[in-house]
Each structure stands twice: as structure tokens, then as C-alpha cells.
Amino acid sequence: MASEAAAERRSVGHKLADLFHGRERLQVGALLAGPVGWLVIGYLGSLALLLVAAFWSVDPLSGLTEKSFTLENFEALWNEPVYKDIAWRTVRTALLVTITDAVIAFPIAFYMAKIASRRGKALLVIGILLPLWSSYLVKVYAWRTLLSANGAINWALEPIGLHGPGYGTTAVWLVFSYLWLPYMILPIYAGLERIPNSLISASEDLGASPFTTFRRVILPLAFPAVVAGSIFTFSLTLGDYITPRLVSNEQFLGNVIFSNISNNQPFAAALALVPVVVMIAYLLVARRLGAFEHV
Amino acid sequence: MRRRDGNPARTAWLVVAGLVVFMLALAGCGGGSDDTTGGSSSEELQKVGKGEGEVSLISWAGYVEPEWSKPFEQKTGCKVNNKEAGTSDEMVELMKTGQYDGVSASGNASARLVAADLVAPVNVDLVPNYETVFADLKDQPYNTFDGVNYGIPHGRGANLLMWNSNGVKPAPKSWAVTMDPKEAAKYKGKISQYDDPMSIAEAAVYLKTHEPDLGIENPYALDEEQFNAAVKLLEEQQPYVGEYWSEAAKQISGFANEDNVVGTTWQYQYFALKEEGAPVAASPASQGFLPEEGATGWSDTWMLAKDAKHPNCMYEWMNWIIEPKVNAEVAEYFGEAPAQELACKETANKNFCAEYHAEEPEFWERVYYWETPLADCGTGDGECMDYNDWVKAWTTIKG
Numbered sequence: 001m002a003s004e005a006a007a008e009r010r011s012v013g014h015k016l017a018d019l020f021h022g023r024e025r026l027q028v029g030a031l032l033a034g035p036v037g038w039l040v041i042g043y044l045g046s047l048a049l050l051l052v053a054a055f056w057s058v059d060p061l062s063g064l065t066e067k068s069f070t071l072e073n074f075e076a077l078w079n080e081p082v083y084k085d086i087a088w089r090t091v092r093t094a095l096l097v098t099i100t101d102a103v104i105a106f107p108i109a110f111y112m113a114k115i116a117s118r119r120g121k122a123l124l125v126i127g128i129l130l131p132l133w134s135s136y137l138v139k140v141y142a143w144r145t146l147l148s149a150n151g152a153i154n155w156a157l158e159p160i161g162l163h164g165p166g167y168g169t170t171a172v173w174l175v176f177s178y179l180w181l182p183y184m185i186l187p188i189y190a191g192l193e194r195i196p197n198s199l200i201s202a203s204e205d206l207g208a209s210p211f212t213t214f215r216r217v218i219l220p221l222a223f224p225a226v227v228a229g230s231i232f233t234f235s236l237t238l239g240d241y242i243t244p245r246l247v248s249n250e251q252f253l254g255n256v257i258f259s260n261i262s263n264n265q266p267f268a269a270a271l272a273l274v275p276v277v278v279m280i281a282y283l284l285v286a287r288r289l290g291a292f293e294h295v
Numbered sequence: 296m297r298r299r300d301g302n303p304a305r306t307a308w309l310v311v312a313g314l315v316v317f318m319l320a321l322a323g324c325g326g327g328s329d330d331t332t333g334g335s336s337s338e339e340l341q342k343v344g345k346g347e348g349e350v351s352l353i354s355w356a357g358y359v360e361p362e363w364s365k366p367f368e369q370k371t372g373c374k375v376n377n378k379e380a381g382t383s384d385e386m387v388e389l390m391k392t393g394q395y396d397g398v399s400a401s402g403n404a405s406a407r408l409v410a411a412d413l414v415a416p417v418n419v420d421l422v423p424n425y426e427t428v429f430a431d432l433k434d435q436p437y438n439t440f441d442g443v444n445y446g447i448p449h450g451r452g453a454n455l456l457m458w459n460s461n462g463v464k465p466a467p468k469s470w471a472v473t474m475d476p477k478e479a480a481k482y483k484g485k486i487s488q489y490d491d492p493m494s495i496a497e498a499a500v501y502l503k504t505h506e507p508d509l510g511i512e513n514p515y516a517l518d519e520e521q522f523n524a525a526v527k528l529l530e531e532q533q534p535y536v537g538e539y540w541s542e543a544a545k546q547i548s549g550f551a552n553e554d555n556v557v558g559t560t561w562q563y564q565y566f567a568l569k570e571e572g573a574p575v576a577a578s579p580a581s582q583g584f585l586p587e588e589g590a591t592g593w594s595d596t597w598m599l600a601k602d603a604k605h606p607n608c609m610y611e612w613m614n615w616i617i618e619p620k621v622n623a624e625v626a627e628y629f630g631e632a633p634a635q636e637l638a639c640k641e642t643a644n645k646n647f648c649a650e651y652h653a654e655e656p657e658f659w660e661r662v663y664y665w666e667t668p669l670a671d672c673g674t675g676d677g678e679c680m681d682y683n684d685w686v687k688a689w690t691t692i693k694g
Contacts (some may be wrong), residue, residue, distance in 0.1 A: 251694070
């Protein structure tokens with residue numbers, strides 16, 4: 001009996017093998033069914049639900065969702081100036097943080113990729129990755145303490161008669177720039193590493209000044225990497241709500257979504273579509289700029 | 296140059312678009328079928344049976360602590376799984392998951408829980424200790440709906456006005472210090488305000504005394520004019536606010552570092568700061584611990600989830616938490632007035648109930664317990680601003 005069952009099983013295996021043999025499409029299909037299914041159901045599915053929920057409304061008393069089509073969430077979004085202010089504040093901060101990080105990250109990444117010794121490079125990589133080993137919350141709370149009226153920043157600036165920024169817009173910008181810097185450095189570093197040194201030498205041999213070499217050779221080749229890094233810094237800032245809450249009084253999109261999610265999910269869904277739309281626009285621009293061409 | 300002919304990209308977009316349409320269709324189909332819940336509220340339990348071996352609770356931090364949950368487990372055999380929630384909104388959200396047996400709901404959650412059909416009526420006859428609960432906590436609008444009891448009172452307290460005794464002189468006697476723009480301007484950037492729509496009620500309590508023309512009766516039942524006046528007051532306050540706090544830890548660090556010097560607080564933060572040795576003060580006993588206008592406050596109720604998997608253990612828990620000795624322990628640990636009359640004899644600090652005015656109904660008349668703002672506030676339908684309006688206004692106030 002046992003051997004018969006084994007034979008049976010083997011023959012199922014054989015049948016399967018026969019089925020797949022020589023059918024390339026079927027092979028690929030079976031291989032991708034899992035990941036693609038996950039992508040469609042788990043990922044796009046939740047996005048689609050979000051989109052649908054944004055057109056629902058909520059019963060004011062019970063907080064239960066009423067599943068009938070309405071545009072009132074979007075009308076409220078559009079008519080209340082406060083939401084435009086908040087959306088613009090969020091996008092503006094995300095852009096500022098992205099630019100700041102790009103400006104800081106480029107020289108560091110260039111030094112790592114082209115100048116530093118093997119050892120120096122390893123040390124720098126560790127140094128950049130080190131903050132990622134500690135919890136996000138610990139870092140934000142550390143900044144909260146640093147920026148406090150009696151905190152280390154004011155203490156250090158006091159002898160020269162200056163004041164720290166305190167809590168507020170500047171604090172948010174500072175903390176975000178700190179938090180996401182590694183996500184900008186690493187892609188730029190990877191991008192710069194791939195530029196052959198010979199190209200730089202060739203540019204010099206042909207008489208280009210260092211500045212021209214940077215402008216005409218290095219920057220165009222590294223630019224897609226900068227854009228790739230900027231996708232991280234931009235999208236991470238766009239979605240964060242803890243940092244603004246801890247180091248300022250300002251509301252970002254995430255904060256408003258959070259404060260609406262338990263009593264008015266449809267409205268929260270409509271709000272959540274704002275960063276989605278912004279991000280799509282951003283990615284389209286990034287594609288224009290060639291961020292995905294050399295990947 | 297294959298990159299430029301655009302075909303692969305177009306195919307990819309088509310695939311994505313197709314999938315999105317497919318998912319939308321799915322979501323649309325799902326929409327119609329699952330809104331049949333609600334309606335039939337489950338019958339009250341008639342007899343507490345044998346415990347189910349565990350109970351899952353949602354509670355305010357400090358309500359379920361090993362000091363009294365371990366003895367409960369030993370006595371009843373019900374293992375306690377506790378989930379702490381930071382806000383009433385979070386509690387409602389957690390209850391919607393249907394994974395919990397009960398919740399220590401404040402008044403700004405209880406009506407929503409009942410309306411959403413997430414909680415079941417509680418048969419108070421099955422909770423022997425209910426009999427000696429303070430009379431002024433029984434059958435209140437935040438725990439009894441249409442004459443049906445929906446929970447067991449746990450304890451109550453007021454939201455205090457706290458200030459830094461070095462930075463704020465003379466000691467404020469009124470909420471004007473944070474609510475009157477002229478006074479608040481003196482502490483620009485150093486005011487600490489609770490980050491919750493319930494702050495609108497705090498402004499309404501202030502207006503009730505200072506602008507009697509508005510005719511505010513209940514700070515949670517505001518018509519449009521009263522509501523707008525309260526919102527306007529908070530909008531004027533906004534530039535002076537140093538910090539809107541929602542986590543107790545945030546406010547504690549704000550006062551400890553002296554970034555904030557005056558604002559609304561809970562007993563919990565006040566005593567935690569005192570313990571740290573921070574120079575904080577709150578309205579003294581001579582003022583009844585409250586600013587002259589009175590204050591907002593809370594009265595919490597243990598509620599039973601509608602589809603509780605462990606209803607017997609939950610009944611055991613509701614009886615346990617108002618057991619005189621246990622209720623005294625919780626009240627002293629948390630810093631609130633106990634709900635159980637007999638608890639006052641069991642407190643470690645013999646003056647505790649006097650300090651917290653547990654036995655003085657006239658004190659509690661000055662405290663406006665959190666309620667869920669409803670459109671129908673008794674004077675006709677749709678006259679008052681509902682909780683959604685409150686949430687939206689709170690976003691606008693913070694800007």
C-alpha cells in the first residue's frame with residue numbers, strides 16, 4: 001500500500017513536471033503567482049479600498065460607515081482652507097527636507113565613493129548606518145530634549161548670545177532632515193560608485209576644470225541617484241505624523257488623518273488620498289528626470 | 296532605443312489600471328453585503344456562569360495593574376489580557392475590532408459605543424458591589440441609555456489647572472489664565488492645552504461663567520452660536536499655546552523642562568511631576584481643587600462588549616474592580632475619586648476620600664463629565680453640533 005501511494009505521489013510529481021516542461025509562460029506564471037497576488041490583493045487592494053472608502057460617509061452618532069456614494073468628504077477638503085494650508089505645509093516641508101538632505105548628502109557620498117580610503121569608507125558607512133540601529137522614537141525624543149528651552153542646544157548657544165529654534169517649523173525641518181539623511185546618502189553613494197574614475201580623468205585630460213567636470217560629467221550621471229534618494233526623503237516626510245507632534249504644534253497631513261481615523265474613516269480616507277496624489281505627481285516628475293533609467 | 300517606443304510602459308499601466316478596476320469592483324460588491332449588523336442588541340445575562348479562563352480589557356493607563364489583577368486571576372481563574380489606550384477615540388477604535396470583552400470608557404466614548412452597537416446592556420443585579428456605588432454615579436447620561444444600564448462606574452476626577460509656581464504669580468484662580476487672550480498673552484508659548492476636541496468643552500465652561508448671555512447650560516450640548524464662541528476663544532488662544540499635549544509623557548516633559556508653565560492636566564501628570572520635585576501647583580483645597588468656573592472631568596464606566604467571548608469573566612471583573620478594597624487601591628494608584636462608597640474606609644491614606652471629595656456630591660456638581668456631543672441634544676433634533684463638528688473644528692483651531 002505504502003509503496004503504491006508513493007508511486008502515486010511520484011506520478012503526480014511527474015505529471016506536474018510534464019505539465020511545466022517546455023511551457024515557459026506557465027513556469028513564469030507559477031513563479032510569480034504568489035508575489036503578484038500579494039501585490040494586487042494586499043497592496044493595490046488596500047489602496048483601492050481607500051479610494052472607495054473616501055466616497056462613503058459616516059453616521060454622525062454611531063460612527064458607523066454608511067456605504068453610499070457621496071462627494072461630501074472631498075467638498076469638505078476643498079472648501080475648508082485649513083486642509084489646503086496643512087497639505088501645502090506638508091508638501092513644502094517635504095521639499096525643504098529633500099533639498100537639505102541632498103545638499104548635505106552629496107559631498108559626504110562623494111567623499112565616501114571617490115576619496116576615502118577603504119577603512120575610511122567602512123567607518124563612514126558604519127557612522128551613517130549607526131543612527132538606524134536605534135528606534136525612531138528614541139531619536140525624536142532625543143531631539144525634543146535637545147530643543148527644549150532648557151535643553152543642550154540653548155545651553156551651548158547661550159554663551160555666544162544666541163537662542164535655539166525651540167519647538168516649531170524649524171524644529172520639524174531640522175529633525176526630519178536628520179532622520180532621513182541616511183536614506184539620501186546611501187543611494188547617492190551607490191550612484192557615484194558606479195561612475196568609472198576614468199571618466200573623471202578623461203574630463204580632466206580634455207581640459208575641463210573641476211567645476212565643469214562636476215557639472216557636465218558627475219552630476220548628470222549621479223542625478224538619477226539623487227532623485228531616487230529624494231523619493232525616500234520626500235515620501236517619508238509626507239507620511240510622518242509623530243515628529244510634528246513631538247517637536248511642534250503644527251499639524252501635518254498625517255496628524256489630521258490620525259485624528260479623524262477613529263470617528264470618521266471615510267474622511268480620513270479622503271485625506272489619505274492627498275499624499276497618494278502628491279506622490280504620484282512626484283514620481284512622474286522623477287521619471288521625467290530620469291530617475292528610473294539606469295536602475 | 297527600445298526604451299523610447301513606450302510599449303512596455305503602456306502595457307504596465309494597462310495592467311495596473313485593470314487591476315485597480317478589478318479591485319474597485321470587488322470593493323463595490325463587498326459594500327452592499329456586510330452592513331446588516333446592528334439592530335438586535337444581545338440580551339442581558341441572567342446569571343454569571345463559570346469563568347471562561349480569560350478576559351480581554353481595554354483600559355486607561357493605571358486602571359489594570361498587577362497589584363489587583365493578579366489576585367483577581369487567582370480568585371476567578373480568569374487570566375487578564377490588558378490593552379492600554381491613550382485616548383477615548385483610540386478606545387472606540389479598538390472596540391471596533393471585536394477582540395475585547397470590556398472597556399473602561401469615559402463619557403465621550405460611551406454614547407458612541409452604544410450607538411455603534413459595540414457594547415451590551417449590563418445587568419447590574421449580577422454585580423453585587425454595584426449596590427454601594429455612589430448614588431450620583433448611577434443612572435447617569437454617560438452610562439445609562441433609554442433607562443438601560445450599560446456599565447459599572449469605576450471612578451471619577453476633574454481636569455485640573457496646573458501651573459509652575461515659580462513662573463506663574465499670583466496663583467491663578469480662574470481658567471482666564473489660559474482662556475482670556477489678554478491673560479494668556481502673558482504666557483505666550485508656554486501654555487499647555489489638551490490636544491483633544493474635548494478642549495472645546497473647556498472653553499465652553501469658561502464662557503458659561505464669563506459670557507452668561509450665550510446661555511450655555513451643558514458644555515457638551517452647544518448650539519451653533521455657543522459652539523462658534525468657544526471655537527473663537529480657542530482660536531485666539533492658539534498663538535499663545537506652547538504645546539498641545541496628548542500623551543501624558545509629553546506634558547510631563549514639557550513642565551519638567553519648563554517649556555510650559557500653565558495648562559490643563561490630569562491628576563496623573565500633576566502627581567508625577569510633584570514626585571519628580573518639579574515646582575508645579577494646582578488649585579488648592581480652599582477652592583475645592585478647581586478654578587472658579589468649575590472644570591471638565593471624567594467619570595469612567597466599565598462596559599461589556601456586545602460580542603464578548605468571555606462575558607462571565609467580564610462580569611467577575613466588573614464586580615472585582617468596585618470591590619471596596621480594590622476600588623480604593625485603583626483610586627489611590629491613579630489619583631481619582633473611587634466609585635465605591637465603601638472604598639473610602641479602605642484607603643491607605645485615611646484622608647484620601649476627603650482630599651478627592653469622593654463623598655461630596657456638591658463638589659461634583661461643578662465638574663462637567665466628558666460626554667459625546669450629539670446633534671440631538673434634547674431641545675429638538677439636529678440643534679447641537681455633533682462630535683464630527685467638534686473634531687473638524689479642533690483641526691481648524693490648531694491650523
